Amino acid sequence: MKTAVLVFPGSNCDHDAYHALKHVVGVDAEFVWHKQGTLDGFDAVVIPGGFTYGDYLRSGAMAKLSPVMGAVRRFAEGGGPVIGICNGFQILLEAGLLPGAMIVNDSLRFVCDYVHLRAGTDRTPFTRGIPEGTILKIPVAHYQGNYYADEQTLSFLEERGQVVFRYCDPEGNVTRESNPNGSARNIAGICSEAGNVLGMMPHPERCSEEAMGSADGRRLFDALVAWLGERTA
Amino acid sequence: MKAKIYVTLKRGVLDPPGKAIRASLSHLGIDGVEDVRVGKFMEITLKEIGVDEARRRLDEACRRLLANTVIEEYRIEIGG
Amino acid sequence: MKAKIYVTLKRGVLDPPGKAIRASLSHLGIDGVEDVRVGKFMEITLKEIGVDEARRRLDEACRRLLANTVIEEYRIEIGG
């Protein structure tokens, strides 16, 4: 079982994702440089957070052009599990692997804080065993995390069970106050129609150990390990 | 040769900076502004490749990189 | 009435986005681009206050808020 952690110029949560996978969860992980055109031999792909190409044009815009993104597309089409975290989510949106777009936070400020998420579906490889309604405490850290899609797309996402996480208060109520960036319908994470590609703004890799203030993020990686185990079994 | 590209948000897409600017202007006592939409503007210097070819290449650049057509639209102006 | 404001970096001021975009375009195989400078572009809707008054107010808005005149310059276009 081996996970790829993609590295683009400007990725900066790559080491954190690697640490969470390898040293906390204990699954094999390897950095993959963005110029690599294949993901053969990997069982799952993590697109970590950061500021690829400085986020200078739009977050994720330039990274989507890297050779490795072609490989990610093929990997996803083959049903392989892909998680894009923060900038990774933005890259998946820009690459068209997930619908919608990100605009700047409605506060116009970067926000780094713990937030609460309400799980919406357990059908992704990363949320298996995290039933709908579960409340997770996970930090966000971004400047452009204000999820946008037109009304029709939003409705489709909801109907097809593609909304994986919403921002909520500690009790699980999806409120305006608990939305840190203005995202449409409090959306914090969505998956592809098939469910194997997950994009989320919050950072599970940052809260995989109790010492970090929460270990809820670890549940996503544990779910992945279980899912992969079932698939190979 | 020179070209300009204007990238603006589509109608209906929320524009937080535009909204904030409008509010700030009225705080500053600058009245009469009803709406502000913020976009990007690129000044491009090109090799002499002719207007048509330039437009073709910049159009491709916009579609593939410079604009996100989910939320933005673009306009190319060659010369000037 | 409508107005447009273009805010660009002064000559000589480093433009990291422009630099990154130029590099990306050549990775995309879009050749012939020698330089890219990125600016802001604002579309403004105003009350009918007359061209002169609009220009006066927008000029003030630029100086006080919209442009950072330490590193940027601006241009106002009324109408159109």
Added chain:
Amino acid sequence: MNEKTVTPELAREHGLSPAEYGTVLGILGRTPSLTELGIFSVMWSEHCSYKSSRIHLKKFPTKGPRVLQGPGENAGIVDIGDGLAVVFKMESHNHPSFIEPYQGAATGVGGILRDVFTMGARPIASLNSLRFGRPEHPRTRYLVSGVVSGIAGYGNCIGVPTVGGEVSFDECYDGNILVNAFTLGVVRHERIWLGTAAGVGNPVIYVGSKTGRDGIHGATMASGEFDEKSEEKRPTVQVGDPFTEKLLLEACLELMRTDAIVGIQDMGAAGLTSSSFEMASRGGSGFLMDLDRVPQREEGMTPYELMLSESQERMLIVAKKGREDEVREIFEKWDLDVSVIGEVTGDGIGRVRWRGKTVAEIPIAALTDKAPVYDRPAERPEGQDALQRLDSAGLPAPSDLGETWVRLMCGPELADKKWVFRQYDHMIRTNTLILPGSDAAVLRVKGTRKGIALSVDCNSRYCYLDPFVGGMIAVCEGARNVACSGAEPIGLSDCLNFGNPEKPEVMWQFRSAIEGMAKACEALGVPVVSGNVSFYNETMGKGIHPTPAVAMVGLLEEASKRRVQWFSTDGDLILLAGADRLGVHLGGSLYLKEIHGKVAGTPPPVDLAHEKRLQEFLREAASVDLIASAHDLAEGGFACALAESCISGPGSAMGARVLNPFPDTTRPDFAMFSECQGAVLLSCAPAKRDALLELARRFRITMKELGVVVGEHVDIEGLARVGAAELRTAWSEGFAAALGLEK
């Protein structure tokens, strides 16, 4: 192209005094070229030469068993065991941030990061110390937003967490804000690199961004007062490119894992000039540089401009001969410019060529050794006595103590700084065990059990009233904050922000502050390993309060023994350690300033021997798990410290019921808000009480049992009582409200 001919006038315009210019003529034996004049002017500027401060900086203790590198390099290095060391430094970016807050602050962060990774360390945390003018001053809000987002913009993008800092407001900073940035990195001993040029024939390599006309004269700007002409200096503002710096960081660390290089230094203030001359000076060598090979962003740059440009995100490397391709390969992989621009020579001369001509030829030892050093006259200001006079008894007592308490807690000094640090990524790299908001931030060092505690402090009102005592307090507070978190202070970096050193009163403040700091460092056994001096913080002749910011670095052998400042458990006991340090001290207090509108009196007294015992006691109490929290009494006195312990934690607000710690005073307002040095509010489980008191006796620390964590109110019996939850809400909104910022 003909360069301007150098005249004594031109030399003066470059900030060289007639005597200094005379020395230049003596060294060269001829009139300098314009490029040479530029080189002398920046190298001998206050910023680069430390000409007014050097003789005083020598008073700092800079050695210790853990010190691997003291002042003199790009950053200081302190051993933390296990073959690891921490590399850190603080630096000012005051003037640029006042002119352009976003870019000024951003490039300040970029510069200090380079100082740390140029030594081979991976930066793991940053701090910042900020001073602004009055909250209601028309520019303050703009400056605060710009500086904070500039720090965020740069630090977040490069991926180094900003884990702490301080923000303070005073009229004296209306025209001169302070932006001091600190970064700490971790390095294995064998991977430490120094900024040295050695080995005749070794190539001198330029890497990073291209050179433009950015910030030409930045270093001399930082050495001159502001006046109306500052406007004209504006186009020299530098723009930061954190993305390029991230690439540069990764490329440099990759290169440093090879043994292809001899030395490396960032191009900071005075760019190519200071990096080349300083490296050669340390290596006792010379160099020959060809400016035509410098990667250039703009056309028609002159040698003067190329040598003085302060374009960001550039480094100078001396590699081993024959290893150039290895260097090139790494930087090209990271899409960075790389160019061999010269070589090391053995004749001790710095030679610069351009278009086939020699444009500068300067003996390096003379440039360094004959740099001016001034023992500037220092004199205690006439008004100092009057300033120190304070008739406390004559102060009117507030009618509503509860309201006064809330007002202090919600004012911009004490209010929650979350508005600021929420914009900083403070969790990235997953090391931050104690997030911003406690006395010190604590980071783990992966692969070990250790923790690093960080705090930055300075009470500039105290320094203004008595720079010697204020200087001592800055060091003591830093060390105490780190001790409250359970750590041992192992070294500090400072940023000495003062007015015009040519004024004897300012020089007196400077000298006194250093002497006070040095005395506290000696007593606590903390070496100063790096730092920075920023003079000329004056506008139209009006100087700032002396502000020697101290960034303290502490070590926890066991990160799991860390402590926070807030209460966590109902029923825990509340005790005051160092209770005998309490007294009626209103001089320089926040209460005096905010409620009575006065800055007067003398700062609270310091007992260094007690301070040392107290800190040892705190560490011991944490390491044997006798205490749950520790928070020192500082600005706002006892009542505000108590309130902070109740409401500053990440959970919901806690209540407390305590006794009045000054039962005898007739002035309840003094009991609540008078300030002191050396007292710490502790909480502990009831079962630990006896052992804790016993431990305190062993360290000869006076303890007073005050009360218990309980209920919904913060209640000082007989004095005042406020609802904890309401206080917390008001406190968390106070900062934005005071500045008129969006929540």
